[in-house]
Amino acid sequence: MTIAQVEIAEQRMQQQWHDLVMAEQASQPLEVLEQMYDSYILLAEEFNASVEEYQRQRQSRRTNAPAWRSSSLAGPVLPHQNKKQDAKLAS
Numbered sequence: 001m002t003i004a005q006v007e008i009a010e011q012r013m014q015q016q017w018h019d020l021v022m023a024e025q026a027s028q029p030l031e032v033l034e035q036m037y038d039s040y041i042l043l044a045e046e047f048n049a050s051v052e053e054y055q056r057q058r059q060s061r062r063t064n065a066p067a068w069r070s071s072s073l074a075g076p077v078l079p080h081q082n083k084k085q086d087a088k089l090a091s
Contacts, residue, residue, distance in 0.1 A: 001053040013043040
């Protein structure tokens with residue numbers, strides 16, 4: 001699951017809500033509104049499931065990362081390279 005897929009699910013859900021509000025304002029029959037609401041609920045559940053899957057995958061990638069990888073993010077450990085301070089220490 002990618003963040004783009006999560007965003008698409010969110011947009012679909014928001015569009016359905018917008019359409020439902022517009023249908024209510026246009027005085028659509030109650031049956032139509034109920035059907036649109038049911039569709040909105042399904043899209044909301046789909047969005048929630050996609051968010052959970054995305055978070056699960058991110059967590060899985062974090063916990064399955066090799067131990068050396070997290071320490072290497074700080075960069076390699078290099079010997080001291082401050083020449084002025086080294087010259088003072090040598091004196």
